Amino acid sequence: MSAIRTRGLAKSFRSGLRARSVHALRGIDLDVQEGEIFGFLGPNGAGKTTAIKILTGLIRASAGEAWIGELPVASPESRRRLGFLPEGTFFHEYLTGREFCDMHARLLGIPRAERADRVQQLLIRVGLEKSAAVQIRHYSKGMRQRVGLAQALVGDPALVILDEPMSGLDPVGRREVRDLILGLREQGRTVFFSSHVLADAEMICDQVAVIVAGRVVEAGYLADLLGGQVGGVELVAEGIGEELSAELSRAARRSVAQGARHLFEFSGEDTAEKALDRVREAGGRIASLVPTRRSLEDLVIERSAPETDR
Numbered sequence: 001m002s003a004i005r006t007r008g009l010a011k012s013f014r015s016g017l018r019a020r021s022v023h024a025l026r027g028i029d030l031d032v033q034e035g036e037i038f039g040f041l042g043p044n045g046a047g048k049t050t051a052i053k054i055l056t057g058l059i060r061a062s063a064g065e066a067w068i069g070e071l072p073v074a075s076p077e078s079r080r081r082l083g084f085l086p087e088g089t090f091f092h093e094y095l096t097g098r099e100f101c102d103m104h105a106r107l108l109g110i111p112r113a114e115r116a117d118r119v120q121q122l123l124i125r126v127g128l129e130k131s132a133a134v135q136i137r138h139y140s141k142g143m144r145q146r147v148g149l150a151q152a153l154v155g156d157p158a159l160v161i162l163d164e165p166m167s168g169l170d171p172v173g174r175r176e177v178r179d180l181i182l183g184l185r186e187q188g189r190t191v192f193f194s195s196h197v198l199a200d201a202e203m204i205c206d207q208v209a210v211i212v213a214g215r216v217v218e219a220g221y222l223a224d225l226l227g228g229q230v231g232g233v234e235l236v237a238e239g240i241g242e243e244l245s246a247e248l249s250r251a252a253r254r255s256v257a258q259g260a261r262h263l264f265e266f267s268g269e270d271t272a273e274k275a276l277d278r279v280r281e282a283g284g285r286i287a288s289l290v291p292t293r294r295s296l297e298d299l300v301i302e303r304s305a306p307e308t309d310r
Protein backbone atom coordinates (compact mmCIF):
# COMPACT_ATOMS: atom_id res chain seq x y z
CA MET A 1 0.00 0.00 0.00
CA SER A 2 1.17 3.51 -0.75
CA ALA A 3 1.76 5.78 2.23
CA ILE A 4 1.99 8.76 -0.10
CA ARG A 5 0.94 8.99 -3.72
CA THR A 6 0.94 11.99 -6.01
CA ARG A 7 -0.09 12.31 -9.64
CA GLY A 8 0.78 15.30 -11.76
CA LEU A 9 1.19 17.46 -8.70
CA ALA A 10 1.80 21.06 -9.71
CA LYS A 11 1.99 24.39 -7.96
CA SER A 12 2.52 27.88 -9.28
CA PHE A 13 2.82 30.99 -7.20
CA ARG A 14 2.03 34.45 -8.38
CA SER A 15 4.58 36.76 -6.97
CA GLY A 16 5.68 40.33 -7.37
CA LEU A 17 3.74 43.33 -8.56
CA ARG A 18 3.52 42.09 -12.10
CA ALA A 19 2.12 38.81 -10.83
CA ARG A 20 4.66 36.74 -12.65
CA SER A 21 4.06 33.02 -12.17
CA VAL A 22 6.68 30.93 -10.45
CA HIS A 23 6.27 27.26 -11.35
CA ALA A 24 7.50 25.62 -8.17
CA LEU A 25 6.20 22.14 -9.10
CA ARG A 26 5.65 21.10 -12.69
CA GLY A 27 3.77 17.83 -12.29
CA ILE A 28 5.35 15.28 -10.01
CA ASP A 29 4.42 11.64 -9.44
CA LEU A 30 5.57 10.03 -6.21
CA ASP A 31 4.88 6.58 -4.75
CA VAL A 32 6.04 6.11 -1.20
CA GLN A 33 5.46 2.61 0.14
CA GLU A 34 4.51 1.91 3.75
CA GLY A 35 7.41 1.13 6.04
CA GLU A 36 9.99 2.77 3.79
CA ILE A 37 12.42 5.60 4.21
CA PHE A 38 11.91 7.86 1.23
CA GLY A 39 14.41 10.59 0.42
CA PHE A 40 13.03 13.62 -1.39
CA LEU A 41 16.10 15.26 -2.79
CA GLY A 42 16.94 18.32 -4.77
CA PRO A 43 18.92 21.54 -4.75
CA ASN A 44 17.73 24.76 -3.12
CA GLY A 45 14.59 26.06 -4.71
CA ALA A 46 13.76 22.74 -6.40
CA GLY A 47 10.27 22.63 -4.90
CA LYS A 48 10.74 20.25 -1.97
CA THR A 49 9.11 22.41 0.69
CA THR A 50 6.28 23.31 -1.68
CA ALA A 51 5.48 19.61 -2.20
CA ILE A 52 5.70 18.94 1.53
CA LYS A 53 3.36 21.83 2.28
CA ILE A 54 0.83 20.31 -0.10
CA LEU A 55 1.22 16.87 1.47
CA THR A 56 0.72 18.28 4.95
CA GLY A 57 -2.31 20.29 3.89
CA LEU A 58 -0.75 23.73 4.46
CA ILE A 59 -1.25 24.87 0.87
CA ARG A 60 -3.30 23.60 -2.05
CA ALA A 61 -1.94 22.25 -5.29
CA SER A 62 -2.64 24.20 -8.49
CA ALA A 63 -3.13 20.94 -10.36
CA GLY A 64 -2.83 17.21 -9.86
CA GLU A 65 -3.69 15.06 -6.90
CA ALA A 66 -2.09 13.68 -3.76
CA TRP A 67 -3.10 11.09 -1.19
CA ILE A 68 -1.92 10.07 2.26
CA GLY A 69 -2.82 6.40 2.26
CA GLU A 70 -6.24 6.39 0.62
CA LEU A 71 -7.16 9.83 1.92
CA PRO A 72 -6.90 13.00 -0.19
CA VAL A 73 -4.28 15.35 1.27
CA ALA A 74 -6.57 18.18 2.17
CA SER A 75 -8.78 16.03 4.42
CA PRO A 76 -8.48 16.53 8.19
CA GLU A 77 -8.12 12.77 8.72
CA SER A 78 -5.06 12.67 6.48
CA ARG A 79 -3.42 15.33 8.62
CA ARG A 80 -4.12 13.42 11.78
CA ARG A 81 -2.29 10.47 10.33
CA LEU A 82 1.05 12.17 9.92
CA GLY A 83 3.71 13.78 12.05
CA PHE A 84 5.49 16.77 10.58
CA LEU A 85 8.78 18.56 11.15
CA PRO A 86 8.66 21.85 9.23
CA GLU A 87 11.75 23.42 7.72
CA GLY A 88 13.64 25.72 10.09
CA THR A 89 11.12 24.93 12.80
CA PHE A 90 9.76 27.86 14.71
CA PHE A 91 10.11 27.17 18.40
CA HIS A 92 8.61 28.77 21.42
CA GLU A 93 11.94 29.80 22.79
CA TYR A 94 10.79 30.19 26.37
CA LEU A 95 9.19 26.79 26.65
CA THR A 96 11.25 23.87 27.90
CA GLY A 97 11.61 20.82 25.68
CA ARG A 98 9.06 19.01 27.81
CA GLU A 99 6.56 21.89 27.75
CA PHE A 100 6.93 22.18 23.98
CA CYS A 101 6.15 18.49 23.42
CA ASP A 102 3.36 18.61 25.98
CA MET A 103 1.80 21.56 24.16
CA HIS A 104 1.74 19.57 20.90
CA ALA A 105 0.29 16.58 22.71
CA ARG A 106 -2.48 18.81 24.07
CA LEU A 107 -3.13 20.21 20.59
CA LEU A 108 -3.60 16.65 19.37
CA GLY A 109 -6.11 16.04 22.14
CA ILE A 110 -4.08 13.41 23.95
CA PRO A 111 -5.64 12.96 27.41
CA ARG A 112 -3.74 14.39 30.36
CA ALA A 113 -3.27 10.97 31.96
CA GLU A 114 -1.31 9.71 28.96
CA ARG A 115 0.51 12.89 28.11
CA ALA A 116 3.31 13.05 30.67
CA ASP A 117 4.33 9.49 30.03
CA ARG A 118 4.21 9.75 26.26
CA VAL A 119 6.24 12.97 26.27
CA GLN A 120 8.81 11.45 28.61
CA GLN A 121 9.23 8.41 26.35
CA LEU A 122 9.76 10.65 23.33
CA LEU A 123 12.30 12.83 25.09
CA ILE A 124 14.22 9.69 26.01
CA ARG A 125 13.98 8.44 22.43
CA VAL A 126 15.54 11.62 21.02
CA GLY A 127 18.11 11.78 23.80
CA LEU A 128 16.82 14.91 25.47
CA GLU A 129 15.69 13.51 28.80
CA LYS A 130 18.44 15.38 30.65
CA SER A 131 17.59 18.67 28.95
CA ALA A 132 13.83 18.30 29.16
CA ALA A 133 13.53 21.07 31.76
CA VAL A 134 15.81 23.48 29.89
CA GLN A 135 14.28 26.26 27.79
CA ILE A 136 14.61 25.74 24.06
CA ARG A 137 16.45 29.06 23.67
CA HIS A 138 19.41 27.37 25.34
CA TYR A 139 19.32 24.37 22.99
CA SER A 140 21.94 23.79 20.31
CA LYS A 141 20.86 23.40 16.69
CA GLY A 142 21.05 19.60 17.02
CA MET A 143 18.92 19.62 20.17
CA ARG A 144 16.36 21.83 18.44
CA GLN A 145 16.16 19.40 15.56
CA ARG A 146 15.69 16.54 18.01
CA VAL A 147 12.95 18.27 20.00
CA GLY A 148 11.31 19.02 16.64
CA LEU A 149 11.44 15.32 15.85
CA ALA A 150 9.95 14.47 19.25
CA GLN A 151 7.12 16.91 18.49
CA ALA A 152 6.52 15.21 15.12
CA LEU A 153 6.14 11.86 16.89
CA VAL A 154 3.80 12.97 19.67
CA GLY A 155 0.71 11.66 17.92
CA ASP A 156 2.32 8.24 17.30
CA PRO A 157 1.97 8.72 13.53
CA ALA A 158 2.39 5.93 10.99
CA LEU A 159 3.86 8.47 8.57
CA VAL A 160 6.47 11.06 9.46
CA ILE A 161 7.26 13.91 7.08
CA LEU A 162 10.46 15.79 7.80
CA ASP A 163 11.56 18.87 5.87
CA GLU A 164 15.37 19.10 5.91
CA PRO A 165 15.81 17.30 9.25
CA MET A 166 19.61 17.31 8.92
CA SER A 167 20.10 20.83 7.73
CA GLY A 168 22.63 22.88 9.65
CA LEU A 169 23.84 19.93 11.71
CA ASP A 170 27.42 18.86 12.19
CA PRO A 171 28.44 15.28 11.27
CA VAL A 172 27.57 13.95 14.73
CA GLY A 173 24.18 15.64 14.64
CA ARG A 174 23.51 14.29 11.15
CA ARG A 175 24.31 10.80 12.31
CA GLU A 176 22.00 11.12 15.30
CA VAL A 177 19.15 12.18 13.05
CA ARG A 178 19.94 9.38 10.59
CA ASP A 179 19.87 6.86 13.42
CA LEU A 180 16.56 8.24 14.66
CA ILE A 181 15.08 7.89 11.18
CA LEU A 182 16.35 4.32 10.92
CA GLY A 183 14.78 3.64 14.32
CA LEU A 184 11.43 4.91 13.05
CA ARG A 185 11.54 2.46 10.15
CA GLU A 186 12.34 -0.34 12.57
CA GLN A 187 9.11 0.47 14.37
CA GLY A 188 7.28 0.07 11.08
CA ARG A 189 6.74 3.74 10.39
CA THR A 190 7.09 5.40 7.01
CA VAL A 191 9.53 8.30 6.83
CA PHE A 192 9.49 10.87 4.05
CA PHE A 193 12.25 13.44 4.36
CA SER A 194 13.73 16.13 2.19
CA SER A 195 17.37 17.03 1.87
CA HIS A 196 19.68 18.79 -0.52
CA VAL A 197 22.51 16.54 0.62
CA LEU A 198 22.55 13.37 -1.44
CA ALA A 199 24.96 11.59 0.89
CA ASP A 200 22.42 11.81 3.74
CA ALA A 201 19.95 9.88 1.66
CA GLU A 202 22.37 7.38 0.26
CA MET A 203 23.04 5.94 3.68
CA ILE A 204 19.51 5.32 4.87
CA CYS A 205 16.89 5.49 2.12
CA ASP A 206 14.99 2.69 0.47
CA GLN A 207 13.68 4.91 -2.30
CA VAL A 208 14.56 8.37 -3.48
CA ALA A 209 13.17 10.94 -5.86
CA VAL A 210 15.39 13.74 -7.07
CA ILE A 211 13.67 16.92 -8.15
CA VAL A 212 15.23 19.76 -10.05
CA ALA A 213 13.26 22.89 -10.95
CA GLY A 214 9.94 21.29 -10.04
CA ARG A 215 10.42 18.08 -12.01
CA VAL A 216 11.43 14.58 -10.94
CA VAL A 217 14.68 13.80 -12.75
CA GLU A 218 15.42 10.51 -11.05
CA ALA A 219 13.36 8.17 -8.91
CA GLY A 220 13.34 4.64 -7.62
CA TYR A 221 14.94 2.20 -5.23
CA LEU A 222 18.51 3.08 -4.38
CA ALA A 223 19.52 -0.53 -4.86
CA ASP A 224 18.28 -0.36 -8.46
CA LEU A 225 19.59 3.11 -9.16
CA LEU A 226 23.08 2.42 -7.92
CA GLY A 227 22.67 -1.32 -8.40
CA GLY A 228 26.07 -2.68 -7.41
CA GLN A 229 27.44 -0.98 -10.48
CA VAL A 230 31.05 -0.21 -10.14
CA GLY A 231 31.63 3.39 -11.02
CA GLY A 232 35.22 2.87 -11.98
CA VAL A 233 38.51 1.49 -10.76
CA GLU A 234 41.13 3.54 -9.03
CA LEU A 235 44.70 2.42 -9.39
CA VAL A 236 47.66 3.85 -7.51
CA ALA A 237 51.04 2.88 -8.95
CA GLU A 238 54.57 3.68 -7.87
CA GLY A 239 57.87 3.61 -9.65
CA ILE A 240 56.66 3.98 -13.20
CA GLY A 241 58.41 6.10 -15.80
CA GLU A 242 57.04 9.25 -17.34
CA GLU A 243 56.30 7.56 -20.60
CA LEU A 244 54.08 4.90 -19.06
CA SER A 245 52.48 7.47 -16.81
CA ALA A 246 51.51 9.53 -19.85
CA GLU A 247 50.18 6.44 -21.63
CA LEU A 248 48.01 5.45 -18.67
CA SER A 249 46.80 9.01 -18.20
CA ARG A 250 45.44 8.94 -21.73
CA ALA A 251 43.46 5.77 -20.96
CA ALA A 252 42.21 7.04 -17.61
CA ARG A 253 39.32 9.37 -17.00
CA ARG A 254 41.26 11.05 -14.23
CA SER A 255 44.90 11.02 -13.22
CA VAL A 256 46.93 12.68 -10.52
CA ALA A 257 50.67 12.48 -9.93
CA GLN A 258 52.13 13.06 -6.51
CA GLY A 259 55.88 12.56 -6.35
CA ALA A 260 56.53 8.92 -7.19
CA ARG A 261 52.87 7.98 -6.79
CA HIS A 262 50.49 8.08 -9.71
CA LEU A 263 46.76 7.76 -9.32
CA PHE A 264 44.59 6.76 -12.26
CA GLU A 265 40.86 6.31 -12.34
CA PHE A 266 39.64 4.06 -15.12
CA SER A 267 36.03 3.85 -16.24
CA GLY A 268 36.02 0.12 -16.88
CA GLU A 269 37.55 -2.97 -15.35
CA ASP A 270 39.10 -4.00 -18.68
CA THR A 271 41.09 -0.81 -19.01
CA ALA A 272 42.13 -1.09 -15.40
CA GLU A 273 43.38 -4.65 -15.89
CA LYS A 274 45.39 -3.69 -18.94
CA ALA A 275 46.93 -0.85 -17.00
CA LEU A 276 47.76 -3.26 -14.20
CA ASP A 277 49.65 -5.49 -16.64
CA ARG A 278 51.53 -2.54 -18.08
CA VAL A 279 52.62 -1.37 -14.64
CA ARG A 280 53.86 -4.86 -13.72
CA GLU A 281 55.71 -5.29 -17.03
CA ALA A 282 57.44 -2.00 -16.42
CA GLY A 283 58.55 -3.15 -12.96
CA GLY A 284 56.30 -0.68 -11.16
CA ARG A 285 54.50 -1.36 -7.90
CA ILE A 286 50.75 -1.38 -7.35
CA ALA A 287 50.10 0.58 -4.16
CA SER A 288 46.36 0.08 -4.31
CA LEU A 289 43.55 -0.96 -6.57
CA VAL A 290 39.98 -0.18 -5.53
CA PRO A 291 36.63 -0.08 -7.27
CA THR A 292 34.99 3.32 -6.91
CA ARG A 293 31.30 2.85 -6.36
CA ARG A 294 28.84 4.92 -8.29
CA SER A 295 27.22 7.42 -5.99
CA LEU A 296 23.84 9.05 -6.07
CA GLU A 297 25.70 12.25 -6.81
CA ASP A 298 27.30 10.78 -9.97
CA LEU A 299 23.88 9.63 -11.07
CA VAL A 300 22.25 12.99 -10.54
CA ILE A 301 25.07 14.79 -12.32
CA GLU A 302 24.67 12.38 -15.26
CA ARG A 303 20.93 12.94 -15.37
CA SER A 304 21.23 16.70 -15.19
CA ALA A 305 23.69 16.76 -18.09
CA PRO A 306 22.45 18.32 -21.34
CA GLU A 307 20.35 15.98 -23.49
CA THR A 308 22.89 16.02 -26.30
CA ASP A 309 25.36 14.22 -24.07
CA ARG A 310 23.20 11.12 -23.96
Ligand SMILES: Nc1ncnc2c1ncn2[C@@H]1O[C@H](COP(=O)(O)OP(=O)(O)OP(=O)(O)O)[C@@H](O)[C@H]1O
Binding pocket: 013, 014, 015, 022, 023, 024, 042, 043, 044, 045, 046, 047, 048, 049, 050, 051, 087, 196
Ligand atom coordinates in the same frame (compact mmCIF):
# COMPACT_ATOMS: atom_id res chain seq x y z
N1 LIG B 1 4.85 31.49 -1.28
C1 LIG B 1 5.61 31.59 -2.36
N2 LIG B 1 5.47 32.61 -3.24
C2 LIG B 1 6.24 32.71 -4.34
N3 LIG B 1 7.19 31.82 -4.69
C3 LIG B 1 7.39 30.79 -3.85
C4 LIG B 1 6.63 30.61 -2.65
N4 LIG B 1 7.06 29.50 -2.03
C5 LIG B 1 8.04 28.99 -2.81
N5 LIG B 1 8.25 29.75 -3.90
C6 LIG B 1 9.22 29.50 -4.97
O1 LIG B 1 9.05 28.17 -5.41
C7 LIG B 1 10.30 27.56 -5.69
C8 LIG B 1 10.47 26.30 -4.87
O2 LIG B 1 10.61 26.65 -3.50
P1 LIG B 1 10.70 25.58 -2.34
O3 LIG B 1 10.76 26.32 -1.05
O4 LIG B 1 9.62 24.57 -2.49
O5 LIG B 1 12.11 24.90 -2.65
P2 LIG B 1 12.97 23.87 -1.78
O6 LIG B 1 13.29 22.74 -2.67
O7 LIG B 1 12.28 23.57 -0.50
O8 LIG B 1 14.30 24.70 -1.50
P3 LIG B 1 15.27 24.74 -0.21
O9 LIG B 1 16.24 23.62 -0.38
O10 LIG B 1 15.94 26.07 -0.34
O11 LIG B 1 14.44 24.61 1.02
C9 LIG B 1 11.34 28.62 -5.43
O12 LIG B 1 11.65 29.24 -6.65
C10 LIG B 1 10.65 29.57 -4.50
O13 LIG B 1 11.18 30.86 -4.63
Ligand SMILES: [Mg+2]
Binding pocket: 048, 049, 050, 087, 163
Ligand atom coordinates in the same frame (compact mmCIF):
# COMPACT_ATOMS: atom_id res chain seq x y z
MG1 LIG C 1 12.78 23.81 1.46
